[in-house]
Amino acid sequence: MNSMLVTLVLLLLLGFAYQTGWSRSSRLAQVEGRLHSKPIYHGALVAIWAIVPALLILGLWALFGTATANTRFRTLTSAVVLASAFGTGAIGLYLARNRISARFRARNEVERIIRYLLIGCSVVAILTTLGIVLSLLGEALRFFTFVSPVDFFFGTVWNPRFSSVGTGSGDFGLLPLLWGTVMIATIAILVALPIGLMTAVYLTQYAKPKTRNIIKPMIEVLAGIPTIVYGFFALVTVGPALAGLGAMFGLDIRATSALTAGIVMGVMIIPFISSLSDDVIRQVPRALRDGSLGLGATESETIRRVILPAALPGIVGAVLLAVSRAIGETMIVVLAAGNSPYLRLNPGEPVSTVTVTIVNQLTGDTDFSSPQSLVAFALGLTLFAMTLVLNIAALFIVRRYREQYE
Amino acid sequence: MMNALREDLTQMNMVVRQLAVDTDLYTLPSTTIRTPDLEPQPVKIKARNVNVFYGEKQAIHDVSIDIPEKAVTAFIGPSGCGKSTFLRCFNRMNDTIEGSRVDGLIELDGRSIIDRSLDVVELRARVGMVFQKPNPFPKSIYENIAYGPRIHGLVRSKADLDEIVERSLRKAGLFDEVKDRLHDTATGLSGGQQQRLCIARAIAVSPEVILMDEPCSALDPIATARVEELIDELRENYTIIIVTHSMQQAARVSQRTAMFHLGNLVEEGPTEKIFTSPEVKRTQDYITGRFG
């Protein structure tokens, strides 16, 4: 059945139901005087009663119907389903229409339904998160039947040996990947924190409103650049430049290295740090600033000794959020980190990260029952746990900080 | 006879003052102010034809006033009449407000403080400020007091600093209440204690003038009484200007009162006179609560 047609019929049903409720209650209003609820509420309620059951049936059919449908009876089943959907809709319409009376509290009912709708929407996000965790967890557990958690979490060698797919042999040590992730995130923060924070200080304390209105959006553009573009930039421009720079000082820096990826990622998270810090610095009451200036402190003394310490918890929160962003970042590291999963101290050498490895393990034709691809889920779970902890910590700190000045 | 002598003295004063200006000695007072019950007070701050603008809008119109040394001057007037604005001229806090502009003449001990080239850091060390809402820094009590002396480099050793902290807290009448918890955070104090802490913080840099903008408006009557007592004690060593909405408070703590309305100085004189026989009807109406 043509889905366009179904949609059209549904819309017609919706319009007809609304019109029915509206006109019936309007007529009633002429006879009985003032109704409890305005006609639009009666109309809306009838429309809801007509459309929701129909949608439910169609939705269930879309989710589970195709799996069970026998091809031979396909047209027949879909005809039955459609008929029952629209039939229920018509019944709902009829029932709702008959409930209309002067005292009927349609408004309250519509409000209640709207509330359920809103709750439903927020539940979707929560359920999605839950679903992701569960699916990750399931696959990760399957992985741990091949490799023991101890070998995974504390192993220092990463060598999944694609050639031996299916045999279950290979080394799946997390530490080299984790090390790469941590090293790149650290470099990124070292780049982004001072620049972002000073930008925020400048914007909040020194910049005239006009300047601010120009600079702030320009910085936020950085946040809108697709990460793959940052990846190109790292690969084509920053990497070779760093290598050249290193050569000038007799340092061996590879074009794709932890340093390259870290620096570019740092640039990427500058807007995070600057706009989040901007918010928290702005929350420091003006009275504190005036108090310090009134004692004869200079602008920069005031910032260093009063404003930044007062904003510190919020800034820490901002940094944690930025770190979790850096840890989960993929495209830049895929292109610019060099994909070399060894434990190395030198940031000038290529590394690999958890995210890059997930990409590696899941691309190409792998079957989803070998540890070589299942390990991706264990890695994903690890990553998820790390960012979750960071995010919760950040939210907690930021909230505590908010309360301090309520 | 006496009058002639006074004339002469004033003349002399002016000559000496001119000399002082020439020789960079700014300590001599320009003139004196007579207030009943008090010795004639030298003028600490002299303001002439001061105008303050916020962007296009003029908040203070052509105000001239003399503030006597070691006395309390109260600024009263209905809300929005420009008391805070005028008060902030004396330590250049208006500089921190975007788009504000001050012109006219303001002298502290005979030296202009309007001048762009003046070092506001030094000025604010001499003219301290206490704000309407207590605003202790989110640091310990000790650190709050130590803040000013530290930034001005007034101390060499920890012992010096300890001494300043204790002395300031004592002067603010707070020491006994907090001596056992100097290193606790200051935001844990009560509102009244916080305000006295802010006064102690201002005192710690040994200012000559203390500006107080409605220092008791966030306090209960008991805390207010304590702060008022404190102001009365501080008068001995400091020149104090206090903005207040409470007529009783102005009457209780001040020796001179200036009444503002719509950015103009309506009337100014000894507190007693302003409260008993004001010259301008508007002042009387305001004091008796008929407008404002």
Ligand SMILES: Nc1ncnc2c1ncn2[C@@H]1O[C@H](COP(=O)(O)OP(=O)(O)OP(=O)(O)O)[C@@H](O)[C@H]1O
């Ligand atoms: N930052 C500012 N920007 C623009 N206009 C201001 C600013 N501060 C004060 N004003 C204006 O200047 C005028 C005087 O304000 P000011 O705060 O000095 O009054 P006030 O006498 O202290 O009032 P209150 O008793 O309510 O504290 C008011 O009209 C006010 O709107």
Ligand SMILES: [Mg+2]
């Ligand atoms: Mg005010």
